[in-house]
Amino acid sequence: MDANNIRYFVAVAKYGSINQAAKAMFISQPQLSHIIRSLEEEAGMTLLRRTTQGTRLTHEGEIYLHHCEIILKEMDNLNSYIRGSRNEMTRLSVSMTRFSHTSECFNEICRRYQDVPGMTFKLYEDSSLNVIEDVTVGRSSIGVIHFLSQNAEITQKNIESRGLEFIPLAAFRPYVCLSSSHELLQENGRKGLHIEQLKDYGFVRYIGQYEDFIYHIETMKGPVDLNDSQKIVYVTDRQGQMRLISATNFYTIGISEFNGQDSMYKVISVPLLDCVEHLKFGIIRKKNEHRLEIEQEFVDLVCRRYAGLQKQENQRNQP
Numbered sequence: 282m283d284a285n286n287i288r289y290f291v292a293v294a295k296y297g298s299i300n301q302a303a304k305a306m307f308i309s310q311p312q313l314s315h316i317i318r319s320l321e322e323e324a325g326m327t328l329l330r331r332t333t334q335g336t337r338l339t340h341e342g343e344i345y346l347h348h349c350e351i352i353l354k355e356m357d358n359l360n361s362y363i364r365g366s367r368n369e370m371t372r373l374s375v376s377m378t379r380f381s382h383t384s385e386c387f388n389e390i391c392r393r394y395q396d397v398p399g400m401t402f403k404l405y406e407d408s409s410l411n412v413i414e415d416v417t418v419g420r421s422s423i424g425v426i427h428f429l430s431q432n433a434e435i436t437q438k439n440i441e442s443r444g445l446e447f448i449p450l451a452a453f454r455p456y457v458c459l460s461s462s463h464e465l466l467q468e469n470g471r472k473g474l475h476i477e478q479l480k481d482y483g484f485v486r487y488i489g490q491y492e493d494f495i496y497h498i499e500t501m502k503g504p505v506d507l508n509d510s511q512k513i514v515y516v517t518d519r520q521g522q523m524r525l526i527s528a529t530n531f532y533t534i535g536i537s538e539f540n541g542q543d544s545m546y547k548v549i550s551v552p553l554l555d556c557v558e559h560l561k562f563g564i565i566r567k568k569n570e571h572r573l574e575i576e577q578e579f580v581d582l583v584c585r586r587y588a589g590l591q592k593q594e595n596q597r598n599q600p
Contacts, residue, residue, distance in 0.1 A: 284356055285414040286316050287349045290328070293317060294346050298335035307439030308410060309432070357418065373575050374403040376415035377425040379487060379519050380562075381539035382590060386582045390575065406518075408487075409436075416565050417443045422576055424565040425450075425583060429497070430558055440565055448564040450584065451591035454598075455498070455560060456550035459532040461543060466551070473552035476505050483512035483531035485522055498534065499558040507534070523548050536560060537590060552597075562587055 292302040293313070303313040321328050328342035338346060373390065377383045387404050394400050405415060409426040416424040428436045430452065440447050457474050459465070465474060465482075476498055484507050486496060498505040507513075514531060516522045523546040525531060538550045564580055 283411065284353070285408075285411045286320055287353060288414070289313055289316050290320055291346065291349055291353065293329065293336060294338055294342070296335075297337065301335075307435055307442060309435065312410075372401050372573075373423075373579060374405075374421040375423050375425070375579065376405040376407060376412040376421035378409055378412060378427050379406050380425075380427070380536070381519060381542070382536075382586055383425045383583060384519075385540060386579065386586050389582060390579050393578075394575065413439060413443065413445070413565060416445060416567065422566060422570075422573075423579060425562065426565060427560050427562045429499075430561050431499070433561060444568055445565045446568045448566075448580070448584070450562040450564060450587035451594070452559040452561045453536040453590070453594055455534050455553040455556050455558070456536055456538075457532055457553050458526060458535050458548060458550045460527050460530065461547045461549045463530055463532075466549075471549070471551050473554040475554050476500055476556075479532055480511070483514050483529065484510040485514045485516060485525055485531050485533040487522075488515045488517055496534075498553070498556060501555045501557055537594065 289302065289306060289308075292306050293299055296302040296305060299313050299317065300310050303310045306313070317329060324341075324345065326341045326345075327339050328345050329336045330339055375387055377387075384404065384406075387402070391402055394402070403421070405412075405421060407415070409428055412421075412424040412426050415421040426436075437447060457479065459482075465478060469478070486507070496507045498507065512531075514525065516525065522533060523542070526533065527546045527548050534553065535550060543549050564583060566576075566580075
């Protein structure tokens with residue numbers, strides 16, 4: 282059960298409207314509707330009744346809400362306890378969306394400090410909304426997120442409303458990730474693919490991340506929602522995703538290749554043609570909070586890594 286989704290459900294119950302709750306929580310109404318539906322599917326019961334005046338709790342929803350409020354209170358208490366008991370000299374906690382470019386930076390920090398006694402490093406991988414929540418409640422001190430450029434304003438408001446600062450990293454056009462032996466590559470080469478060429482192939486996506494840019498492609502011909510794909514495969518981790526794509530004709534959408542992607546998995550990335558959107562990346566952390574040396578070292582490493590990726594991206598786009 283996703284704690285962040287519980288908070289969204291509590292907000293809908295409080296405001297009596299998915300639209301009003303979405304505005305208060307700084308996410309889109311379709312995103313929040315997806316979250317509520319996923320909660321109801323997970324619970325196996327109807328939690329809300331939709332009416333012309335908004336929403337109201339069912340009997341089961343009222344009981345569910347009571348338990349949610351208890352869970353959230355205890356989670357807040359637990360996070361307060363964890364923050365108070367951390368050893369500041371040997372700790373690093375990072376939340377990130379599932380991109381290998383970020384995890385490689387975390388791995389490098391672990392390598393540098395592998396011989397330090399008592400080190401405790403934590404890496405959480407989740408959706409952008411949950412990463413923002415992790416940093417807000419103190420589960421992680423640093424977050425690395427991505428979002429659709431057209432959602433930049435609402436994302437920035439969400440971040441600012443929580444007392445967080447945002448450090449921009451880079452913006453990338455989307456790439457199609459598929460097996461290096463895929464038949465489409467044999468036919469079209471590596472210059473790029475159109476989204477229409479992928480309609481008959483299975484789309485691999487992460488469970489629960491309905492709001493992700495990867496699933497809502499804005500093309501020159503109009504929007505394409507990959508949640509409506511005829512074939513969908515759900516996974517929970519990047520390694521499983523790569524192995525699945527390598528062994529099938531499935532695909533996913535991401536950014537440029539990470540180090541060793543082709544040699545390790547026989548999976549490559551080619552540009553998604555005619556896409557009018559970009560994927561923006563940035564770091565979030567609490568404003569005016571004491572910075573540990575190791576935290577700043579990680580931030581500097583991530584900034585350099587994405588600056589290099591941005592330079593490569595710009596070079597590829599030159600005529």
